[in-house]
Amino acid sequence: MKKFDLHVHSTCSKHKMWGIDGINTPEEIVDRAVQIGLDGIAVTDHNTIKGGQRAIQYVKAKKVPLLIIPGAEIRTITGDILAFGLSENIKAKLTVHETIDAIKDQNAIAVVAHPYKYNTKMALKLKDSSIRSRFDAVEVFNANITKKANKKALRFVEDYNMLGIAGSDAHYKMNIGKAITLLDINNLSVDDAFSAIKNNKIKLFCSYTPLRNIFYLYINKFRQMVKKRIGKGNKTCI
Template identity: 60%
Template sequence: MKKFDLHVHSTCSWHKIWGIDGINSPKELVEMALQVGLDGIAITDHNTIKGSQKAFQYVKEKNLPITIIIGAEVRSKSGDILALGINKDIRKGLPILETINAIKEQGGIAVAAHPYKYNTKIAPHLKDPSVCSRFDAIEVFNADVDRAHNLRASRLAQKTKMPGIAGSDAHYKMNLGHGVTCLDIENTVIDDVLSAIQKNKIELECNYPPLRNMLHLYTRKAANLLKRLIGKGKKTCQP
């Protein structure tokens, strides 16, 4: 089994309040992923593939033994969708089916991210067979979502007979690997990874990060917010 964290954020993620949403660079995330024994990660920054592209280039230059899935967490009109295996940005705010179609046109797969999280409206759409059938998987464990909402997502995947994946939704490198999707594959080439998800050749490793990690994350976010307020905040991806 090959281990992947399929939902990770870097300094290329932007939040309307906090500013830079992920506190570690793509390079730092790659190094941490190697330390915790992952075979691959998908850096899924908000509405941009810049972070995953930077990670991919770093891995290529250093010839590191890890697979980087180019992706993004795309905000559709109805909530967040993980776009895995894409090669260019997808415009945010599109209707849900248009977003999914844009992902598939690039050869990627569409995953309904944390369907019951407070800030998304995607779960009701998954009860519509014409919409649900267009998704490739549902994120049934997100390490940034409470147990009750993750359980609801898991039950939804079972009811709809959809593959279920796990992701850390890490915005801080120490949270990497707290939601792991284990894939029954020999090689970690992108096509094999995406195919294994679609075929539900999956086992999950689900663990919540310790409270100290979350305290560190939001202390850093608060510092970023303060820098923004005094005009010293950064607005670009870090390498």
């Protein structure tokens, strides 16, 4: 079994207010994942694959023993979708069907992100079998949201016989690995990882993000926002 965190953000994730949403570079994320003994991560920045591309370049250059699944967390008009295995960016704020069409055009995997998070209507959409059937899996545990929301997601997956994964939704490197998806694979390859997900050859090990880490994250986001507003710039995805 190989240990994966399937929902990680870097400085390539942007935020309208904060400027950046993840406070660590793709390279820092890779180093942290290796440090804690992960075998792979999915870099899922908001509406961009650039973080994953940078992570792949870093892994190759430094010969780091870590599998990078390039992806994105794509905002639709209804909620967020995690896409694993992207080679091109997908436009934000399309319909769910349009977004999944674009994901499948790249032979990538479509996963519902935190369907019961407070600011999403994705759970309601999933009641529609024509939408539900197009997803490969549902994020049933997200280390950054409430226990109630995660329990609802797990219950939904059980009721509708869908596949479930876990992800930390880390925006700070110390939160990586709080939610781990174990994949039953022998070879570290994207194809084998996808096969394990689609065939439910997985186990989940989950914990929540500590409050001290959340506090540290938002202190740093606030600092970045101040730097942005006074024209000092901020860490960006270059």
